[in-house]
Each structure stands twice: as structure tokens, then as C-alpha cells.
Amino acid sequence: MQNELNNTGTAELKETLRTDELLLNMGPQHPSTHGVLRVVVTTDGEIVKEAKPEIGYLHRCFEKHAEASDYIAVSPYVDRLDYLASMNNSMGYAIAVESMLGIEVPRRAEYIRVIISELQRIASHLMSYGTYGLDMGAFTAFMYGFRDREMILDIFEKISGARLLYNYMWIGGTYRDITPDVVQQIKDFLVYFKPKVEEYNNLVTYNKIFVERTRDIGVIDLKTCHTYGLTGVMLRGAGLKWDLRKEHPYSIYKEVEFDIPVGTGQMGTLGDCWDRHIVRMKEMIQSIRIIEQLIDGIPEGPHRAKVGKVIKPPAGEAYSRTECPRGELGFYIISDGTGKPFRVRCKSPCFMNISTLNELSQGVMVADLIATIGSLDIVLGEVDR
């Protein structure tokens, strides 16, 4: 048989073994896409030849709405961008408007903001941990992650009245003050949660099956990060020690001590899916450290600066960025001196993360494509805005 085939010539051999390429629509309704993302995958057997993300299914015209609202009314829309990290989002927007107004936020508000946004970072990374575990076939991780995230949501419900979209970080401070029993609840949570990270690492991160599924795939090196404008966990997973909380400290981040965890290629290649996962896990420990340093020393005073009911920043432009769980969230705001922003542009980190998908998935197996999408940790609300 072998000889016969060889005698027929190479061209004919290729013809007889030709397999059809299959166009596979992954999503927009698919559990592994983490939202309404559609990926048009061209496969050759199990091998992915091309994976083109099609976005826009969740487009809600944030920027158009922002131009029609006054500055305060934009804030709730901002919450709905990255709905898993609403606190970080609205803090970023508040900082952008405050830099235009030139107002100083009271110390108490800064403390509350940083504590709450670090809690939100833990909640967001727990979500990422849980859903990534689910993608990799570890259902337990999902249940554990959600159980602990629930405790953070309880704290947020107590301070803001909402469980997902809080509208808590207002321009000039926070919506409400926090009470001593909330402080106690946060302390209790830290005591409970601190050993859990280790447990989750033992359960999932260092699990042999998980490591084998995530090592050496979806490798993003530093050059790719730079050309695609990737920030946050992607950048740190690729080995660059860059965190806006250290490099451009906003709020009171320069007063607290914490490390920047980076990927080291411990289980395979530097910048692979496992590296990004371990960076998220280590960041949770650093967030706990930050909260522990601040929680006992919240100063007395007002929780919101005196800003008028109508906010009119002087004409000008500001580009401010903050470190969100998924990367650097930027707000480019142009004011023309009226009560409504002339232009609000949101630079979304997830938008950049998902744009790399085609490059990352050339020649990988379909199952690895799922692992890669999971490790990008996208939220479609922020991709589509």
C-alpha cells in the first residue's frame, strides 16, 4: 500500500489525503467564551488554523450615552463596563474627573477606596480562578471561588446596597461611609480567606492535570504584549514588573507595601497560560497585604469632598489610567467647560487582550483554544462597551 501510494506521485497523494477545513462558530452563546463572544474558528481536524473573534454583541454605546449625560450620571454606566470589577472601574472614572477638577479627595475616602477596590480585585480574580478551573474541567474550583466571592459581595451589599453594580465610588469620594461592623466583617473575611489561597493553589494551580493543560500554550512574550498594547496580568505574566499602582501611584498606593508578582516560566514557557494564572493567584495575596495595612488605620473625617451637585470641569483634556484586575483601564475625557463631557473614551484592557486571540491560536488544538481564551480573562461588557 505504501509503495503504491508513493508511486502515484506526491500531488496525487496529497489529493487522496486531503481533509476539509471546517468553519466552526464558537459562541456567541457558549459557556467557554465567558459572555457573548463569537469566535469564527477555521479548523483542520483538531488543529486551529485561524480563530477570529467577532465582538460587538454587547455594545451599549457607552461613549454616546456619556456625551448625553452629565459627569455624575456617567458613573453608573462605568460600573457596567467591567461588571466583575465595578468598583475599580468607577474609581478609575472618578480619578479622571477629579484630576480635571483638581480636587483633593479626603484621606478617609482614599482609605476606603483602596480597601474596597482591593477587595474587588480579589473577587474578580476569584471569578477568574473559578471559571478558568471550570474551563479546564475542575468544577470544584468554580464552587469554591464563588463561595468566597459571595462573602465579598455581602460586604459590598452592606456598604452600597447592591451586589454587582454598586455606583459606590463617587466623584470626590465615596457614596456612603463605612461603619465599624463592616470593618470587622472585612477583617473576618481576611482571616478566613488568607489560608484559602494556598488551598486553592494546592487544589488547582499545582494540580498535575491543570498544569499539563495550561503550560506551554497561549504563550505571550513581551514583544507581543507591547505591540498589542497588553497591560496588567498579561504583561506581568510575560515577566515585566510593571504595575501602575507602583509606577504611577494614584490614591494612597505609594504608602502601602506590596510586591508585584511576575511570571517566571516555572512550569513551562515564560508567558504561558499557567504563568498568567499564578500571577492572579499571587496578586490576591498582595491585595490581602494591602488591606491588612490599611484596615486598622482608617482616619476619621469626611468620606466625600465638597463637590457641587453640578460638576463643570474647566475646558481641557485628561487621560487617566488605573490598574484594574484585567489591566490598565484608561479614561480619555475632553471637557468643553459645560456640565456634560464633550467626549469620554474608555480604553478597555479586555479589548486589547482579546485582539491577540488570532495570533495566539495559530496551530493549536481546539481544546487549547479554550484554555487560551480562559486565561485572557475577558469580560465582554468591557470589550464591547
Add this chain to the structure above:
Amino acid sequence: MTFEDIFTSLSQKFPQGILGKEETKPDASIKVDPSAIHDVLKFLRDELHFETLHMVSGVDYPALPALCVVYHPGSYTHKMIVPLKVYLPRTDEAKVASVTDLYKAANWHERETYDMFGIRFLNHPDHRRILCPEDWVGFPLRKDYVTPDYYNGMPVPLFFEDGAPTEGGAH
């Protein structure tokens, strides 16, 4: 390096291409001629260590009148961002060179700028709408954009007052 240093070295290198500074508060920006933007960004990337491009966005100024493309190249070496602004005529023919070959981040951002403002990017590898449906008519973030009453024959929004279409045009 500061913003002033970048501005000085850019205006020395491109005396024709750099049109001046915009001293807006709190963040200033540099005005660049549309024909020079590709070279300026290439110079920034290769010589001045601006490794990444954070954002490309559009702005519509009906009063000038002009359409504007704003680039935010970022540097990890100097720890800074320098906004560059390119003003284009406010027509449907507004076009500027794509910088996707320099920074791949520009690919999707330029598509979004086209989607929202109708600014065309020359030599773009995949020049399509990105957030709106591909058969969408008009460019939503232009200031004179009128929200349509119908999309493919379907009324938008679905609840009209007295069942009659509100202001705006039909697609």
C-alpha cells in the same frame, strides 16, 4: 524624559510634521500633520522607546470643523504617555495612514474609530466595522448623528409614543 523633551526632539526631527503643542489642562498634547503621523510614530517607537500604543480614538469637533484622531503611545522606559492629535477635514472622505504595521494594537482601535467616526485608515489590513453591525448606516459618535428609528425594518426603540416614529431618520 519629560513631555517638553519629547516635543523638542520631535520638532527637530520633523520640522514640517509637528504643528505645535496643545496646552490643554491637565494633559497637553502634540499636534501632528496627517501626512507625518506614520513617520512620527515610527520614530517614537524605534528611537524614543515608545514600545506600546495604548489607544487610538476619534473626536468630532463640529465647531472647528474637524475630525480628530488621537494617538496615545506609551513608554515603559520613560514611564509616560504622549498624546498626539491629527486634525482631518470634517467630511466622509477623511483619511489618514494606518499605523497597524507599527503597532498591532492599532488594528482594532482604528476599526473602532472608523466605526464610530467614519475616518478611513489607508493600508489597514481589515477595514471593517467592529462594534456596530456591518450593515449599520452612519457614524454614531459624530455630533450630528441622528439616532435612526428603524434598523432593517425593525423599529428602534420598540416603544414609540402614540405608536408614531419619533424624530430621526429611517434606515
